[in-house]
Amino acid sequence: MNNQILQENSIENINNTHCGFISIIGRPNVGKSTLMNHLIGxxxxxxxxxxxxxxYKINGIYTKDxxxxxxxxxxxxxxxYINKLNILLNQSVINAIANVNVILFVVEAGLWNEGDEKVLALLPANSNIILVVNKEDKIKNKRDLKDFTNRIQxxxxxxxxxxxxxxxxxGIDVALNKLKSFLPKSPFLYDKDQLTDRSNTFLTQEIIREKIFRYLGEELPYNIAIEINEYKVTDELNRIIGTILVDRENYKGIVIGKKGEKLKKISLEARLDLEALYDKKVFLQLWVKVKSGFGDDAKFLQQFE
Ligand SMILES: Nc1nc2c(ncn2[C@@H]2O[C@H](COP(=O)(O)OP(=O)(O)OP(=O)(O)O)[C@@H](O)[C@H]2O)c(=O)[nH]1
Ligand SMILES: [Mg+2]
Structure with missing residues (x-):
């Protein structure tokens, strides 16, 4: 009898679940990644x-009820800039427009430019596209915000x-609520506790890359690679050893900084983020190495596809 009730409950649950893909697109720097992080919490x-x-394209998963x-x-x-890397990055945007249930087209409040115009031109006619006017905090005058929104609409x-x-x-909770209507009936594709489709190694590489972006000057090249040489999980801590690869000798000094102070800062900040992500102690050791010419490598470029 109990078994029968259980079975009926789970069938009911499957029939009642909704699940779908929501792409976040827009020109650089409008706040797409910040938005995804806040949507999934x-x-x-x-x-x-x-x-x-x-x-790199990354899926963020949020399951509620x-x-x-x-x-x-x-x-x-x-x-x-049109170079090989950017052509591949753009291709991944174009792929993310196809085969999703709804698209969030993100723009920055008060700042519409040619970059937005180009993204707009990619949008297929009559699709489920939602305009997201982000950074509303930047516009103090409500009338100006309304005028801008009307103009883009x-x-x-x-x-x-x-x-x-x-x-x-x-506006995040309102957005989550409204998005429900675009999620079709479907079984869940991921475990309900899963946050992303990416591995721990990938997330670690990305967090290190973020700190390099944040703590180094504009002179730093974009083609930096991060290798994870060791990733050991124990009950007490995650032990991670990684190498930052740069493609020129003088970049090595930039990343390490005077008396190693830049590298120390990058490691410390990355460790704190990783500890927050895993809710656990993390040991992180980073090295810097020069590996010339990898930026044009077919293999290096392949990972962006
Ligand atoms: N004032 C303000 N700044 C924001 C807001 N959302 C994002 N930002 C800032 O905008 C900058 C870019 O944010 P990202 O989330 O990295 O933007 P992105 O669109 O993912 O950028 P790319 O990945 O380079 O295309 C960061 O400095 C954010 O802190 C917002 O609502 N208000
Ligand atoms: Mg981003």
Whole structure:
């Protein structure tokens, strides 16, 4: 008898679950990754003041009651520099537009430019596209914000508009609620406690890359790679040893800094983020090595596809 009730309950649950893909697209630096982190309530995608921070597509998963949202964070669509890497990054944006249930087209309040225009041109007609006006906190005058929003709304037949601030976490719960209607009936594709489709190694590499972006000057090249040489999990701590690869001798000094102070800062900040992510102690040791010419490597570029 109990068994029968159990069985009926689980069948009911499967029938009642909703699950779908939500792509987050937009030009560089509008706050896509910050938005995804706030939607799922955990920092898994790296962010920084510099454009082109996100270089790898990453799924962020949020499950609440019978709804599973699978957010797809994408690199900012590049229009300024066309090189091999950017062509691949753009391709990953184009792929993220196809085969999803709904797209969040993110723009920055008060700042519409040619980059946004190019992304707009990618949007297929009559799709489920929602305009997200992020960084609402930057516009003090409500009338100006409304005027800007109206102006952008007139450019496409958007299904809805969310005006919010990812960084200050305003409008996030409203957005999550409204998005429910775009999630089709479907079994959950991920475990309900899972936060991302990416491995711990990947998340560690990304967090280290974020700190390099944040603590080094503008002179730093984008083609840096991070290798994880050891990743050991015990009950007490995660022990991680990694190497930062740069492709020129003088970049090595920049990353290490005077008396090693930059590298120390990068390691410390990365460790704190990792401890917050895993809610556990982390031991992190980082080395810097020069490996020339890998930026043009077919293998290096392949990972962005
Ligand atoms: N004032 C304000 N700043 C924000 C907000 N959301 C994001 N930012 C800032 O905007 C900058 C870019 O944020 P990201 O989330 O890295 O932007 P992105 O669109 O993912 O950038 P790429 O990955 O380079 O395309 C960071 O400095 C964020 O802190 C917001 O709501 N208000
Ligand atoms: Mg990003």
């Amino acid at each position: 955990q920092k898994i995608s790296i962010t920084s003041r510099k454009p082109q921070t996100t270089q 019978n709804y599973q949202y699978i957010f797809v964070d994408t690199p900012g669509f590049q229009t300024l 007139a450019k496409y037949n958007f299904k809805d508009t969310y005006v919010l601030s990812a960084k200050h976490h305003t």
